Amino acid sequence: MSSGASGGRLGGGAGGGRMSGGAAWPLPGVVTLADIGALGPAISENTGQSIAIQPLSGRPGFLAKIYRQPRPAQDGDRLDALIAAPETLNPADRAIVRAASSWPVARITRPGNAVVGCVIPAAPDRFKTAVTVGGVSAAQHVEVDWLAKPDEDLRQVGIAAPGPAGRVAVCRNLAELAEVLEKLGLVYSDWSYSNAFWSPADHSVFVIDIDGCQLGKMPNVHQPSWADPLTPAGGDADRYTDRFRVALLVSRCLTAKRRADAIGGIATDRWPDQPAAPDVLLDMLLAADRERRPSIGQLRLALAGGPYFRPAPRTPWLPAPGVPDAALRAARGEGPAVTEAASAVTSGTAPKKVLLKPFGTANQPSNKPVVDLSKPLPPLEPAASTTPATPNRGAGARLRSLAFAVLAIVLTIVAATVAVALFNTLIER
DSSP states (O other): OOOOOOOTTOOOOOOSOOEETTEEOOSOSEEEHHHHOOBOOOSEEEETTEEEEEEBTTSTTEEEEEEOSOOOTTHHHHHHHHHHGGGGSOHHHHHHHHHHBOOOOEEEEETTEEEEEEEEEOOOGGGEEEEEETTEEEEEEOBGGGGGSOHHHHHHHTOOOOHHHHHHHHHHHHHHHHHHHHHTTEEOOOOSGGGEEEOTTTOOEEEOOGGGOEESOEEOOOOTTOOOTTSOTTSEEOHHHHHHHHHHHHHHHHHTOOSTHHHHHHHHOOOTTOTTHHHHHHHHHHBSSGGGSOOHHHHHHHHTTOOEEEESSOOOBOOOTTSOHHHHHHHTSOOTTEEEEOTTOTTOOOOOOOOOOOTTOTTSOOSSOOOOTTSOOOOOOOOOOOSOOOHHHHHHHHHHHHHHHHHHHHHHHHHHHHHHHHHHHHHHO
């Protein structure tokens, strides 16, 4: 991921004492290579924005990420603001970023170079498992890439299969972290299989490369099979790009499908304990208006079994390659946890709830009318009166109106006659 300037909600100076998982970073938020001491052998080289990632020999649980050079001068300010950002969060959100990400804890400098790299936490050991491939077994980090495969494929290499409930738990934890980034106004852009680990033991997650986040927008990280159709090629990624990619990652992990058939799986599969999740995911993936993609917070709520508060009218969908139109039309039925917000009603009142049909019954007849709150309500018919009509009273009113009209005409004629007479008199003089 590339880096750049930042501002806005992120701010504050970098300081020490930051937590990372179970370890506290004991040094200030800006350090030199001499401060952090000896580095161990690289665990990764020449990947993305770094030339090397090396463990700190004297600081177990932390890594030095050494950047490619040169770096923009303003990148130091961006990184300092990012390091300080968790201190602006509430305790629950702060705990999420500390436990579920490689959030940077310090900027590394040297004379004449403000940004050599950064210090990041290492992924805890629970994200490693012994994987056996071709008869060779080795402990390795379990990337979420494995969740885009059927459970049987995982069992064959020695990874404990998560099952449907475990997949939902992993995806909910991913959405929790992504929601915190969105709250901070940060764009990550690089949501994909290789940038997140998951634990088969407790279904927790750990997202890496957080140090590349930028505020508001950033250069779009091109990834084959992860392209957002509504983010222009060569343009910037923003929160709407992140919403699409998070939804795509979640869809592939939920359905164990790697390509476009994941969208078909979301449209046709059922999650009884997360009934609103398909609606939210399909709106995030297929909305023709990218700015009407649901927020990541709405996705997290749906994955936790909560409702989906959807603005009316519902945005049209783009075609989904490989997914039959009939399946998409059926999927656009209202889910049991879906509430249409009456945003098109101009009365200014709070959103109204409408009667909902069970998910998957969109094409079945209903005995109850559906109220479309996006259209003006029809005028009320006058209620039938139980009091006898009074025609005489109505006739009298009409006579009085006629009399007043005749009187007005007579007065107009008289005024005109007088005006003509006065005019003639003046002329004769």
